[in-house]
Amino acid sequence: MSVRYNAVTQELVDKLIDIVGSKNVIWDDQERMENYAHDEVAEKEYAHMPDVVVKPADAKEISQIMKLANEYMIPVTPRAAGSGLSGGAVPVYGGILLSVERMNRILEIDKENLMAVVEPGVVTNEINNVIKDDGLFYAGYPMSLETCFIGGNVAENAGGGKAIKYGVTGRYIYGLEMVMPTGEIVEFGGKRVKDVTGYDIVHLMVGAEGTLGIYTKIVLKLLPLPTAAADLLVLFKDVDTAINVVPKVMTNGRIIPTAIEFMDESSFKASCQYLNETIPVAEAGAMLLIEIDGENKELVESEYETIGELCIANGAIEVYVADNYTTIERIWKIRRNVAEAFKVxxxxxxxxxxxxxxxxxxxxxxxxxxxxxxxxxxxxxxxxxxxxxxxxxxxxxxxxxxxxxxxxxxxxxxxxxxxxxxxxxxxxxxxxxxxxxxxxxxxVMNEDQLNVMRRIKKALDPNNILNPGKIFDME
Amino acid sequence: MSVRYNAVTQELVDKLIDIVGSKNVIWDDQERMENYAHDEVAEKEYAHMPDVVVKPADAKEISQIMKLANEYMIPVTPRAAGSGLSGGAVPVYGGILLSVERMNRILEIDKENLMAVVEPGVVTNEINNVIKDDGLFYAGYPMSLETCFIGGNVAENAGGGKAIKYGVTGRYIYGLEMVMPTGEIVEFGGKRVKDVTGYDIVHLMVGAEGTLGIYTKIVLKLLPLPTAAADLLVLFKDVDTAINVVPKVMTNGRIIPTAIEFMDESSFKASCQYLNETIPVAEAGAMLLIEIDGENKELVESEYETIGELCIANGAIEVYVADNYTTIERIWKIRRNVAEAFKVxxxxxxxxxxxxxxxxxxxxxxxxxxxxxxxxxxxxxxxxxxxxxxxxxxxxxxxxxxxxxxxxxxxxxxxxxxxxxxxxxxxxxxxxxxxxxxxxxxxVMNEDQLNVMRRIKKALDPNNILNPGKIFDME
Known part of the structure; x- marks a missing residue:
């Protein structure tokens, strides 16, 4: 299937203005549209300007936009915060850029069912700020959580620093209201811990990178907030010795840490130098950063002692413990600044x-x-x-x-x-x-595997209108 | 789309024998075929005889069978242990019953990656028997785990008694090799904790009730085996008081139990009477059975004390603690025998x-x-x-x-x-x-929702050959 889209015309723009209002359409303003032409991918060649930007307020407006786009054969690229790292929110064929930035309400915190209902434009960390006083948290933890939108997290099935214990975004998505590529508004799942009523459409949609539907409401599972945490910074002479410890923590130690982060020699040395960090690392060829959390300090203490002993018994050179916010932050700073350090x-x-x-x-x-x-x-x-x-x-x-x-x-x-x-x-x-x-x-995939995905895409988006040019080509 | 299948002929049976060998085909033997005509649904009207039963040995044979079935327009119904409770494995249009009973090997226990690779015909509990000495367990826990096959668990996305803490089957399925309805052998996922390479086909297939593909290899995630457990049997005066405690265990108590089972008055009274159980329950109008597990006895003790106090503070009449195998079994027996008690x-x-x-x-x-x-x-x-x-x-x-x-x-x-x-x-x-x-x-679903599922089914199984007549009709 070759990609044959029409150009965005004044007629179409007028119809878009009828749907969302003139102040929610950007058209013929290159400077303002430039913000919507890229995500956080550094390379310029992945950027592409949209022809028009629309900012709908709800599912009904998105439904009308999708029907119009199918009628006029104009591609639609949905966009959350634009903090992605693979070009998923970039309108590679131009057309309509659909930003969910106005759909930024936390609609409900349901403490009895441990669920939240949010719109896709909510900043991920805002959810945690709202619920922490109730002793709850949302366990999705992408590294960009202070700027990214939850809608983008769902589209990418975002992982992050706590996936080893808590899993990735998808584990916490229990329901979605969304607009299909052909404009129908549908709901799947809900505030139900189990649901096998038909296919698991919710988890087909999670990670589909905005190519199969536009989420308009997201039902999230919440967890009790752990009240204690500690981090271990462990130095090893080489990569093998460091990595061999990882499964042992879980099997021999019987502990699932919140995070086990790895840095090779060039990474942590560059970062430590960049930060003027004084931890003596000269001997080390690899570093693990292990975080544990739990419901009380004693449990966390006993767990980090077990892990520390296990690391030493398996060849660690040195184990540094951080059990307060300041030292934990100091350690994580080394991990978070690797990319910055190499920008030098x-x-x-x-x-x-x-x-x-x-x-x-x-x-x-x-x-x-x-x-x-x-x-x-x-x-x-x-x-x-x-x-x-x-x-x-x-x-x-x-x-x-x-x-x-x-x-x-x-x-x-x-x-x-x-x-x-x-x-x-x-x-x-x-x-x-x-x-x-x-x-x-x-x-990594043969034609048979790609065709399974293409058939699903074609079945749900026969005109290839929604976020075309992503994941695979249709031909 | 009306269902128009052809009759199974001697010619087709000969071709099936060529594929799987004559001793793995049952044909013209009503008595032996009767075993494959029903699952565990009690009502006789949901049973239906197959025309022929085949027992393939591997994905390649299944692929040939599916191609043949498409060519001859014969429906194929896949079957694991037949312990299902919704008629999913019953060949409602006759045709070919494809049993995976011969594909019953545990192919690999990978202790470093905490993964197992199994065939669909393995009895679920066998996996735990094989790995318990390594301090590992598979957390899927359907009530029928001593007889059901893991392939059926995947098809139904089986839940069970430990889902509140450990989630349902789908959480532990990391990879699938399967045969598509049109005969292609494909693999999705693998021994990877995270994977966002294209659509999440693995979790579309989990819970699809054998209508979208036949699993031939299953990659399962394993967990460290908890070494301590305890159960609380808690009596309440009424349903409201009992249920109000459930979210409080998780929010106020900050504990996610392994199980919180509920029985109403008629259920536990019938079961206690049936079992001659001597727990005095006369005053009670509802009962909760709360299980916790953990890595050591002290932690479990501190957790059941917290939960016990919380129950009493919130109106429980009585809390019984069971922290050894015998008393835990005695309590769970009440829960497991409700259905049996009502058969009287x-x-x-x-x-x-x-x-x-x-x-x-x-x-x-x-x-x-x-x-x-x-x-x-x-x-x-x-x-x-x-x-x-x-x-x-x-x-x-x-x-x-x-x-x-x-x-x-x-x-x-x-x-x-x-x-x-x-x-x-x-x-x-x-x-x-x-x-x-x-x-x-x-x-519970409107036409727009059902059509999303129908379009996917039609895209992957254009002739409606694989397990037709389940979940929804195609017309």
């Missing part, structure tokens, strides 16, 4: 998101070292070891010209993804495919 | 599986009392209160003729389901729709 080397980077079975992390890191040597680029490797999800980040060698960088980057990515696939892994754990990784899908 | 009243029963938001359980039980009065039938109500999932069971009044029973049952079910829908609930929490509840789907 070069602003040109490709932030990757590969995932492998946990036990294959050492093989991945070894294979990565060969790619680094072969192409002479730094690729710091860090991320969510407890999930096997590593944000290997290809950084431009400052000696390279931009031409050289653009020439080698696809080769580096192809080799990295092939290595990942050989190790039973895949190319995205939490950032999504979007437009950025679409052309690499064939490295 | 009548063998004719309709075991239901409604689910409502937890806070609406008292309203449901009140509404149910009106239905009981109106139709003069006993409907004991018990089940998974922590999930809002109640197995209200309509029992034939022994004074009724069978004609009267068949006349009133659909009316009772319709009123019960309408009540459920009004309370934000739905008609199946864990047993599935199958053929048994198909005709009631319109009480």
């Amino acid at each position: 080397v070069s602003p040109h980077q490709s932030l990757e998101d590969i995932v492998v079975p946990i036990s294959n992390i050492p093989d991945f890191v070894r294979g990565l070292a060969e790619i680094i040597d072969k192409y002479d680029v730094p690729i710091p490797c860090y991320g969510h070891a407890g999930d096997g999800n590593l944000h290997a980040t290809v950084v431009k060698n400052p000696d390279f010209t931009m031409e050289r960088w653009h020439e080698i980057l696809p080769k580096v990515l192809t080799e990295m993804y092939e290595l990942t696939a050989q190790l039973g892994g895949t190319i995205s754990g939490e950032h999504g495919i979007g437009s950025k990784r679409k052309h690499y899908m064939r490295l | 009243v009548s063998p004719h029963q309709s075991l239901e599986d409604i689910v409502v938001p937890i806070s609406n359980i008292p309203d449901f039980v009140r509404g149910l009392a009106e239905i009981i009065d109106k139709y003069d039938v006993p409907i004991p109500c018990y089940g998974h209160a922590g999930d809002g999932n109640l197995h209200a069971t309509v029992v034939k009044n022994p004074d009724f003729t069978m004609e009267r029973w068949h006349e009133i049952l659909p009316k009772v079910l319709t009123e019960m389901y309408e009540l459920t829908a009004q309370l934000g609930g739905t008609i199946s929490g864990e047993h599935g729709i199958g053929s048994k509840r198909k005709h009631y789907m319109r009480l």
Whole structure:
């Protein structure tokens, strides 16, 4: 199926204004539209200007917009906060950019059922701010939680720092009201802990990157807020020794930590240097950051002692404990600033998101070292070891010209993804495919697998109107 | 789309024998085929004989069978252990019954990644028997775990007694190899804790009741085995007081129990009488059975004390603690024998599986009392209160003729389901729709919702070959 869309005309814009009101349409104003042309992907080539931006107030308006778009054959790209990392919210074929920014209400906090009902434009962390005094929390924890919208989290099935214990976004999505690509407003799921009434449409929609429907109401499960937490910063002589400890924490230690973050030598050394951090790390070749939380201090203490002893018994050089907010923050700062630290080397980077079975992390890191040597680029490797999800980040060698960088980057990515696939892994754990990784899908999926997805897309969006050009091409 | 299938001929049977071998085909032997004509639904009208039974050994054979079935236009009904409760494994249009009973190998226990890879015909509890010495367990816990197959659990997205803490089957399914209705062998997911590479086909397939694909390999997540457990049996004067405690355990108590089971007065009194159980329950109008587990005895003790105090402070009449295997078993026996106890009243029963938001359980039980009065039938109500999932069971009044029973049952079910829908609930929490509840789907879903499912089914199974007549009709 070739993509044949029509141009956005004044006639269509007038109809959009009829639906959402003139102050909620941006048209012929390049400067204001520019904000909607990109997400947080650094590379400029993934940006694309929309022809018109609309900001609907509710499902009914979105339904009318989708019917109009099908009638006029105009693509519609839904957008939450635009903090994505795979180009998912970028209107790659122009057309209508549909922003949910006005749909930003927390509609209900249901303390009896431990559920919240929210609109897609709510900032994720706002939910936690509203419920923490009730002793509750929403366990989805993307690293961008202070700026991202919950609608975007659902679209990408966002992961983050606490997935090892709490799972990813999808585990907490119990119901969705949404507008289908053809304009019908439908609801699936609800405030029900179990539901096997027909297909699990809710979880087909979670992670569909806005290609199968536009969420208009989201029913979230809440949990009791843990009241105690502690972090361990553990130094190891090499990657193997560090990674071998990860499953042991869960099997021998019988503890599921909240987070097990990994940093390779280049990552934590760059970050520590960048932050002027004084932790002595000279001997270390790998670092784990292990967080535990629980309902009381004694339990957390006994758990971090178990984990600390287990690390030492399995070859750790040093274990630092942080059990108060200040030291916990100090430790996490090292983890969060790896990307920033490498921007000193070069602003040109490709932030990757590969995932492998946990036990294959050492093989991945070894294979990565060969790619680094072969192409002479730094690729710091860090991320969510407890999930096997590593944000290997290809950084431009400052000696390279931009031409050289653009020439080698696809080769580096192809080799990295092939290595990942050989190790039973895949190319995205939490950032999504979007437009950025679409052309690499064939490295991890064959035509039969892609066709299962294409058939579903075609069945629900026969005109390929909603967020086209993402995940896979239809032809 | 009207259902137009062809008859099974000797020619087709010969081709099936070529694929799986003659000893794995049952044909023209009514007695042996009868075993494959029903599941555990009591009512005879939901049974239907297959025309031929085949027992393939692997995905390749299943692929050939599916291609043949499409060519000859013969329906194929997949079957695991046949322990289902909604007619999902019954060949309602005859044709080919495809049993996975020979595909019963545990292929791999991967202790480093905390994953197991199994075939669909493995008995669920066998997995736990194999891994318990390694300190691991599989957290799916359907009540039939000693006889059901894991493939059936995946097809129904089985729930069970531990869903409040551990979630239902779907949470532990990380990868599937399966044969599509059109015969392609595809794999989705794998030993990866996170994966957002394209649509979440794995969780579309979980709970699809064998209508979208036949699982041939299942990748399961394992957890560290909790080493301590305790149960509380708590008596309340009425349903409201009992149910009000349920969310408080999680919010005020900050504890997520393994199970919170509910029994109404008629349920536990019938069961206690049936078992000659001596717990004095005369004063009680409702009962909760609360289980907690954890990594050590002290933690479990401190948690059951918290919960016990909370129950007493919120109106419990009495709290009995069971912290050893014998007394825990004694308590669970009361819960497990409710259905058996009512068989003394009548063998004719309709075991239901409604689910409502937890806070609406008292309203449901009140509404149910009106239905009981109106139709003069006993409907004991018990089940998974922590999930809002109640197995209200309509029992034939022994004074009724069978004609009267068949006349009133659909009316009772319709009123019960309408009540459920009004309370934000739905008609199946864990047993599935199958053929048994198909005709009631319109009480909880409109045509737009059903059409989303139909379009997906049609896209993946254009000839409606795989398990037709389940969940919804295609026309």
